[in-house]
Amino acid sequence: MLPTPGEPPEGGEWAFEFKWDGMRALVVAGGGGGVRVLSRVGNDVTSTFPEIAALAEVLDAHQVVLDGEVVAWDASGRPDFGRLQARMHRARPDPGLVRRVPVALLLFDLLWVDGVEVLGEPYVRRRERLRELAVTTVGTVRVPEHHIGLTGDRMLAIAAEHDLEGIVAKRLGSPYRPGVRSADWIKTALRHTTHVVIGGWVPGSGTHRHVLGSLIVGVYDERGMLRCAGHVGTGFSENDRAVFGEALDELARPTSPFSDAVPAELARYARWVEPVIVVEVEYRHWTGERRLRHPAFRRVCPDVPPENAVGP
Numbered sequence: 001m002l003p004t005p006g007e008p009p010e011g012g013e014w015a016f017e018f019k020w021d022g023m024r025a026l027v028v029a030g031g032g033g034g035v036r037v038l039s040r041v042g043n044d045v046t047s048t049f050p051e052i053a054a055l056a057e058v059l060d061a062h063q064v065v066l067d068g069e070v071v072a073w074d075a076s077g078r079p080d081f082g083r084l085q086a087r088m089h090r091a092r093p094d095p096g097l098v099r100r101v102p103v104a105l106l107l108f109d110l111l112w113v114d115g116v117e118v119l120g121e122p123y124v125r126r127r128e129r130l131r132e133l134a135v136t137t138v139g140t141v142r143v144p145e146h147h148i149g150l151t152g153d154r155m156l157a158i159a160a161e162h163d164l165e166g167i168v169a170k171r172l173g174s175p176y177r178p179g180v181r182s183a184d185w186i187k188t189a190l191r192h193t194t195h196v197v198i199g200g201w202v203p204g205s206g207t208h209r210h211v212l213g214s215l216i217v218g219v220y221d222e223r224g225m226l227r228c229a230g231h232v233g234t235g236f237s238e239n240d241r242a243v244f245g246e247a248l249d250e251l252a253r254p255t256s257p258f259s260d261a262v263p264a265e266l267a268r269y270a271r272w273v274e275p276v277i278v279v280e281v282e283y284r285h286w287t288g289e290r291r292l293r294h295p296a297f298r299r300v301c302p303d304v305p306p307e308n309a310v311g312p
Contacts, residue, residue, distance in 0.1 A: 001177050003185035008152020009169050015146045017153040019166040019187055020106055022071035023088060031053050031063035047092050051106050051140045058135055065112035072103050075290055078163055082084055082287030105141045111176055118302055119176045132220060161221045166190045169254040177201050195301060195309040198277045199257045200270040201248050211241040216266055219311035225259035229290065230312060231266055232281055235297035248273050278304040286312045
């Protein structure tokens with residue numbers, strides 16, 4: 001079941017959960033059959049996250065199908081998708097990587113238990129059943145709290161205080177509808193804005209192959225060096241893409257203006273420019289590698305000097 005984007009709903013028929021920046025996972029476990037972890041598109045990623053196998057230790061004879069999120073924590077205890085990516089693409093991670101980048105499974109729904117499908121039961125009852133399984137005695141598995149009686153605005157404020165991704169509102173009486181994007185779940189993401197400097201661009205593909213596809217952007221560090229902050233490929237109108245292409249052609253230079261290495265998948269097709277144009281972008285958060293997570297273009301900022309675009 002997938003949430004619908006929107007503003008937090010009002011009224012007493014909603015529970016709120018925090019939105020975790022990880023990888024959605026369906027978990028089949030128990031009954032002597034071990035643990036299987038499936039990605040949202042159905043790929044078996046059990047061997048990618050071997051520590052989740054500990055879930056079977058506390059299920060006793062219970063057999064379950066669970067919905068949740070695999071996350072990796074940063075040094076402050078917040079979910080860090082950048083760290084998780086180091087694990088996501090390793091089918092069989094070596095023990096050293098597992099120690100350096102441990103993951104946790106955060107469970108938020110129960111779909112099937114001991115031969116009984118519970119999809120049609122109300123959300124609050126499924127949460128009760130999930131809590132009754134007592135799976136949180138395993139260190140790598142948690143059942144985060146759901147909150148009833150708080151407003152969406154208050155939950156968003158708490159999420160912002162802890163630099164979390166946002167919140168999800170879930171209707172108390174709602175069933176679970178697999179694969180459906182439902183208005184019974186409403187997600188509200190927290191977004192931030194910052195200034196970045198354009199240092200290059202990549203042509204688009206398909207209908208955009210002759211115009212801007214994405215901007216390669218950077219920020220200045222404490223030493224005054226321009227460092228790559230990733231790329232921005234959304235938020236542009238068709239007119240933006242055409243105008244940017246013409247303006248950036250006039251600023252072309254043969255080499256990268258960034259002091260650090262640009263990811264190979266961008267550098268391979270990059271067209272470098274003098275770093276004189278500042279734009280404002282909206283983003284979710286900074287990764288541990290000081291790259292923007294989910295940035296989107298907002299506007300050009302001709303009144304902001306490039307040196308004022310600084311990173312975290």
